[in-house]
Amino acid sequence: MPKTILAPRAEAVGTELDITPLNPTFVAEVHDIDLGARHSTETLAAIRAALVKHKLLLFRDQVLTPRQQKDFARNFGELHVHPLLNNDEGNDNPEIILLDYGPDRPPERDEFHTDVTFIATPPLGSILYGVEIPEHGGDTLFADLGAAYAALSEPLKRALEGLTARHDFERSFRTSPYYGDGSDPEKFAKARRNNPPVSHPVVRTHPETGEKGLFVNRAFTDTIEGLQRHESDALLELLWRHAEQPQFGYRHRWRTGDVLFWDNRITQHMVVADYFPQRRRMHRATILGDRPV
């Protein structure tokens, strides 16, 4: 009898997770789990193992307060407080980024990025909760940067070996309405002071799987070090376009209550800003990771 008939629909991870892969190289849905509840060490370990294996996990039908989202995220590491998108002072949950666009505030055009690569220890993952999802639009695109790296030619892989790139907070946020309206120049200046440019390898080895992945992104990677400006610009553009091809990608059509948890060490993403004037509200928690090697 063919193996596909014998195989169950879902694969078990540990004893507790029911998982369905959604795409050939990455992405899986985890069924029957309430992220707002307390979880055993075994369940948390199984979630982490599933994240590392599938790189992007979907949990449907969640209802989470910012506090619950923060508590769940903290099981995986220390949380990052974003220097600009930190939901302002006096808030009980500055670790939860509120993304809220609608009729009064058109969505910003996004570009592919890996979150917060402008710090020395970029996030291992982000957890994004869809609080209010428009009827149409506002999908999020993801790319598997391990699959993208693996598909490069051997000579190009050799050329990338040992290269490092400069990542700069200001590259993306210079043009952001978050401070670009001039309403809070001091907040921006402080963020700038606290986040000087950092250097990361162009190809990163995943700390848990050993898989290699591209670690350059349109939002924050400014220059490949040691190259001339035109060489760096052309090589970065080549790598970005390569990674954005559909065979490395997944497009998520959100439903209210969806939670996506991505491994930020080996993926990139962008939201499609096509839903104006509908409202779209998301909450994000960002878990700090290791220094890339």
Ligand SMILES: O=C(O)CCC(=O)C(=O)O
């Ligand atoms: O709103 C989205 O779908 C993604 C926004 C984003 O880039 C993020 O939360 O890291």
Ligand SMILES: [Fe+2]
């Ligand atoms: Fe992001």
